[in-house]
Amino acid sequence: MQKLTNRAVQIDRSPMTLSERSYLSSIAKGLGITLGHIFKKKATTSYPEEKRPFSPVFRGLHILNRDENGAERCTACGLCALACPAEAITMEAAERKPGEEKLYREEKYAAKYEINMLRCIFCGYCEEACPKDAIYLTETVMPSNYTRESFIYKKDDLLIPNPKKQDSK
Amino acid sequence: MSEQPKFKVTIDNISIEVPAGTTILNAARMIGGEVTPPAMCYYSKLKDSGGKCRTCLVEVSKGSEKDPRPMPKLMASCRTTVMDGMEVKNITSEKVVDARKGIVEFLLLNHPLDCPVCDQAGECDLQNLSYEHGAEATRYEFKRRTFEKEDIGPYISLHMTRCIMCFRCVFTADQLTDKREHGILERGDHAQISTMLNKSLDHDFIGNVIDVCPVGALTDKTFRFKNRVWFTKPVDAHRDCPTCSGKVRLWMRGEEVFRVTARKDQWGEVEEFICNECRFHKKETKDWVIEGPSVIARSSVIAQGHYVGNVGMKSSPALIDKVIGKQPKYTLDIHKVSDVNRPEIHLSEIEGPAHSDDFNKK
Numbered sequence: 001m002q003k004l005t006n007r008a009v010q011i012d013r014s015p016m017t018l019s020e021r022s023y024l025s026s027i028a029k030g031l032g033i034t035l036g037h038i039f040k041k042k043a044t045t046s047y048p049e050e051k052r053p054f055s056p057v058f059r060g061l062h063i064l065n066r067d068e069n070g071a072e073r074c075t076a077c078g079l080c081a082l083a084c085p086a087e088a089i090t091m092e093a094a095e096r097k098p099g100e101e102k103l104y105r106e107e108k109y110a111a112k113y114e115i116n117m118l119r120c121i122f123c124g125y126c127e128e129a130c131p132k133d134a135i136y137l138t139e140t141v142m143p144s145n146y147t148r149e150s151f152i153y154k155k156d157d158l159l160i161p162n163p164k165k166q167d168s169k
Numbered sequence: 170m171s172e173q174p175k176f177k178v179t180i181d182n183i184s185i186e187v188p189a190g191t192t193i194l195n196a197a198r199m200i201g202g203e204v205t206p207p208a209m210c211y212y213s214k215l216k217d218s219g220g221k222c223r224t225c226l227v228e229v230s231k232g233s234e235k236d237p238r239p240m241p242k243l244m245a246s247c248r249t250t251v252m253d254g255m256e257v258k259n260i261t262s263e264k265v266v267d268a269r270k271g272i273v274e275f276l277l278l279n280h281p282l283d284c285p286v287c288d289q290a291g292e293c294d295l296q297n298l299s300y301e302h303g304a305e306a307t308r309y310e311f312k313r314r315t316f317e318k319e320d321i322g323p324y325i326s327l328h329m330t331r332c333i334m335c336f337r338c339v340f341t342a343d344q345l346t347d348k349r350e351h352g353i354l355e356r357g358d359h360a361q362i363s364t365m366l367n368k369s370l371d372h373d374f375i376g377n378v379i380d381v382c383p384v385g386a387l388t389d390k391t392f393r394f395k396n397r398v399w400f401t402k403p404v405d406a407h408r409d410c411p412t413c414s415g416k417v418r419l420w421m422r423g424e425e426v427f428r429v430t431a432r433k434d435q436w437g438e439v440e441e442f443i444c445n446e447c448r449f450h451k452k453e454t455k456d457w458v459i460e461g462p463s464v465i466a467r468s469s470v471i472a473q474g475h476y477v478g479n480v481g482m483k484s485s486p487a488l489i490d491k492v493i494g495k496q497p498k499y500t501l502d503i504h505k506v507s508d509v510n511r512p513e514i515h516l517s518e519i520e521g522p523a524h525s526d527d528f529n530k531k
Contacts, residue, residue: 077285
């Protein structure tokens with residue numbers, strides 16, 4: 001029969017010698033590997049005291065951005081929800097009223113904005129789709145919780161604090 | 170009357186015989202497909218429309234059988250009638266492709282590109298045109314023209330900054346209604362669609378200006394900011410209307426009718442004009458006899474999420490029933506937590522756009 005590859009190795013099927021049958025050398029070899037691991041670098045980190053460095057393209061928890069004046073950048077255009085493969089993002093838009101110019105950057109804004117973190121797969125398509133630089137994925141790892149309800153992130157959870165308000169305090 | 174003579178015209182190496190007096194654009198539409206030049210201002214249902222936007226420019230490489238000289242400049246195909254033996258180049262001509270790119274850049278000179286805010290996004294002719302034919306950047310360095318916002322009544326909102334001066338709405342008002350209240354004021358760069366002294370547009374058929382507008386300059390105020398076009402599902406429906414044909418397209422989400430428009434054909438033109446009563450006041454499912462989902466081109470963003478063969482929620486729980494012997498237990502009812510799509514807030518029933526107090530009231 002023609003060989004498919006030339007990587008086949010012929011196995012030695014001769015009976016084992018006395019030293020081989022006692023398994024002493026094999027046990028010593030195995031213990032040697034185990035002992036060797038003591039001197040190797042640990043593969044785990046003691047989270048949360050110690051944190052692994054993230055790659056610069058790590059995609060974690062979402063934030064909704066504000067502009068330099070502290071107004072919300074999101075205009076509820078729906079492109080993040082359209083791009084989302086997990087259909088995790090939902091929103092409802094409203095029109096800005098006179099007097100709300102400092103709160104919202106554009107004449108239309110997201111009155112409700114929600115990300116279902118149970119559905120989110122952290123692909124970052126929402127960040128890529130956003131034409132207004134409003135949504136970003138941060139380097140924060142998504143915190144765990146005991147209830148499913150706590151994974152529905154609303155606009156208050158996502159929006160970054162207003163820098164203008166902090167200055168005045 | 171003698172039989173109308175037939176002219177043979179060749180567009181992009183495809184020959185067709187059309188009656189004399191047909192424009193090149195209409196002849197190309199008879200062939201269909203890629204050879205059809207795009208049109209922003211021409212509207213086959215409106216008399217005298219066309220000749221303004223120049224997106225339908227084509228190269229006539231052979232004038233006719235009797236006079237085979239090519240036409241010296243690119244011709245607006247919506248205004249040029251065919252001659253016997255005429256040869257036209259559309260996408261096969263480099264000149265046309267280049268000119269069209271320039272035209273798109275011109276149309277976008279003063280266009281604000283506020284598509285994320287605009288309600289027309291997703292069904293906008295200018296968006297499609299620039300996506301297909303335009304360059305990715307503009308070379309215009311000056312301030313774009315802006316206009317003061319004008320209120321033209323409770324049903325139609327006018328964003329003059331988005332207008333590309335196609336005159337379609339003016340022709341619609343002229344030809345569909347007996348009294349036109351809006352038109353073009355000023356000229357050149359200052360030209361604007363306006364009503365004389367802040368009149369509101371109120372005529373039974375004036376709502377059709379929303380449908381004919383190729384951009385988001387005229388939009389439905391009752392749908393303003395309610396939802397994005399691609400999240401609503403278009404459904405063909407009809408009703409017994411005393412003033413119009415009553416054949417419309419409903420844009421629905423769940424059981425709610427968000428918007429009513431006229432049905433559009435493959436060229437993005439209205440099939441039958443509808444009246445304001447149908448368009449603005451019949452926003453409940455019980456007002457309409459639903460015929461079925463509308464046919465939407467697969468390439469359109471509106472077709473997203475339209476899963477074929479999955480209409481009407483087939484009873485999948487029955488299948489699970491057989492496997493585990495009981496109904497599945499939901500560990501989370503999303504409506505208990507979620508603030509979006511609250512059952513007590515019916516966005517489609519709010520007149521005009523929603524505001525902060527519409528959401529905050531308990």
